[in-house]
Amino acid sequence: MIRAPRTLPRVLEPAEVDAFIAALRTQRDRAMVAAMLLGGLRRCEVLGLRLPDLRPGERRVFVADGKGGRQRIVPISARFFSTVAAYYDTERPRTSSTETVFVVLKGPRRGQPLSAAGLDEIIEGARKRAGLTHLTCHQLRHTCFTRLREAGMALEAIQAQAGHASIESTRVYLHLANDWLAGEYLRAAEAIDAQSVRP
Numbered sequence: 001m002i003r004a005p006r007t008l009p010r011v012l013e014p015a016e017v018d019a020f021i022a023a024l025r026t027q028r029d030r031a032m033v034a035a036m037l038l039g040g041l042r043r044c045e046v047l048g049l050r051l052p053d054l055r056p057g058e059r060r061v062f063v064a065d066g067k068g069g070r071q072r073i074v075p076i077s078a079r080f081f082s083t084v085a086a087y088y089d090t091e092r093p094r095t096s097s098t099e100t101v102f103v104v105l106k107g108p109r110r111g112q113p114l115s116a117a118g119l120d121e122i123i124e125g126a127r128k129r130a131g132l133t134h135l136t137c138h139q140l141r142h143t144c145f146t147r148l149r150e151a152g153m154a155l156e157a158i159q160a161q162a163g164h165a166s167i168e169s170t171r172v173y174l175h176l177a178n179d180w181l182a183g184e185y186l187r188a189a190e191a192i193d194a195q196s197v198r199p
Contacts, residue, residue: 023129027087036140039076043137050099056081066163149173
């Protein structure tokens with residue numbers, strides 16, 4: 001049997017990311033997207049975040065229920081925490097009794113945890129407003145890890161950040177960052193050439 005190649009989501013270009021973020025309507029929505037785009041969290045992990053899981057002083061979040069029931073603590077940009085703070089101060093209903101970070105802002109379910117369908121609706125609405133043909137939560141996560149790899153983050157570190165049980169799942173990022181790979185090769189080749197031309 002021939003194994004079919006794994007198809008991966010396309011990485012978003014910086015201009016697409018900017019257009020998409022500009023199309024988001026609330027601080028809550030921006031914070032959820034930041035969790036995926038800057039921290040690489042899965043959709044279910046974003047929706048599962050609880051207030052005690054946020055560690056702004058350390059710039060980290062605790063993922064209590066990752067894929068396969070695995071827990072991890074992941075670093076995440078200060079931009080995520082400032083957006084969460086703005087959401088908490090100005091949008092999150094004070095009457096909400098749930099510890100879940102991201103809640104419904106309007107309507108009969110106001111103050112209750114946001115559902116996966118609710119998040120998908122937010123993403124889809126912003127995608128359309130931004131004029132993008134395709135965009136998913138997984139694509140945001142995928143873009144995060146590709147950019148981290150391009151910036152030189154070690155594969156083992158990306159594995160830990162992603163919550164992958166096996167390094168094999170993370171190896172896809174070796175093949176994605178073509179510019180990064182070309183740059184690494186040229187640097188190494190120049191170093192070898194410099195050594196071989198010494199008298």
